[in-house]
Amino acid sequence: MTRIAIEAHDLQLAYRRKTILNRLNLAVPEGAVLGLVGRNGAGKSTLMRCLTGLVKPTQGDCRIGGYPSQDLADEVRERLGVVAQTPDLFEWLTGEQHFEQIGTMYRDWQHDRARALATQLDLPLFTPARALSLGDQQKLAVVLALGHDPDWLLLDEPVASLDPVARRAFMRALFDRVEREDPRTVIISSHLLSDLERVVSHVAFMHQGRIQLMDAWDVLAEQVRCVQGPVAPPPDCVLAQTADGRWIVDLRRAPPGLQGEAMNLEDLFEGLNA
Structure with a gap:
């Protein structure tokens, strides 16, 4: 029987009389790489925020690894990697300093892994985040999300600011298959569908706050x-x-x-x- 790693049940969210999520249901199998696609305003980013516990839905519930998203314990959050659409960085810190800072927050943080991924992505590590291009900021955010080898990874438009060559290298690095005892489950939203098609195992189409089609x-x-x-x-x-x-x-x-x-x-x- 297939185990479900990330799920949402009857998820509904309204803001200022506008329905953003409309009784949405989602079940992502363990080890899947799910491409979440939809037009602007379909609710993709809001769904991501609900799944990670950053936004509380009006109705319904969502779970990661069987744990309620709205009440994730610290030891569960340590197994989660998240990249928001806008990189959330300390603008005065370099990449290397980010590694040192984040390393104090995760028991499984791997400096060598993070540095190797940064090298693979051609990411400068000794430049303050505020001086990096938006593309390099996105790369840094992803390296930080992967540095502790998470079981669940949620990525919201992580390659939107990269040129085509950088996007290909980014996708190869991001989904380079590493032998893990438990397969990593990934949700990635993107408008760059030709790139997405190369890496996903599953696709969910969102439309007006609902999952229109998924398989x-x-x-x-x-x-x-x-x-x-x-x-x-x-x-x-x-x-x-x-x-x-x-x-x-x-x-x-x-x-x-x-x-x-x-x-x-x-x-x-x-x-x-x-």
Whole structure:
């Protein structure tokens, strides 16, 4: 039986009469690398904050490793790595000084691991954070999140400020497979879908505060198709209809023999949000 590492049940959050999370449910298997995708305002960052206990939902609950997000003990937080959309750094400290500071907070902090990752990412360690580019600040935030080898890693748009070459190196370094007794579970949100497609095992599409579609990416790539023709497919298998009249169809619910075009992650995202 698959163990669930990160979950949310009936999560709802409203702010100033605006619904941000709308009875959202999520179950991320242990060891999964989940790509969380959606348009601006879909609720991705808010969901991340709820999962880490930074925001309390109006209704519902969420858990990490089986522990309630709103009441994570220190020993549980030590197993969690988080990178916010805006890097949260001490602007007067260098990268090396950040390592020393963070090392006092985590019993499992590994200086050598952090330095090796910084070298791999071409991150200067003796420059104050305020003098780093936004891209290097994001790199530093990720190194700090990984330096204690967390069991759960939540990343909110970590590569938005990097150029394409740096993004590729960043993704390779970030998801370089290291043998661990317990596999790490990752949630990463990004608008850079071609990069995301290379590293994820699962994808969750968010729309208007809800999970619109979620599954293993290889399953979605195999079973979700773009169909066009004079006759509409049965409604039960239609996920969305595009602006040009094509249908996004789940073949698992479609009648035998229905065929269509395969889609990459970017095509599927655009089709679901047409």
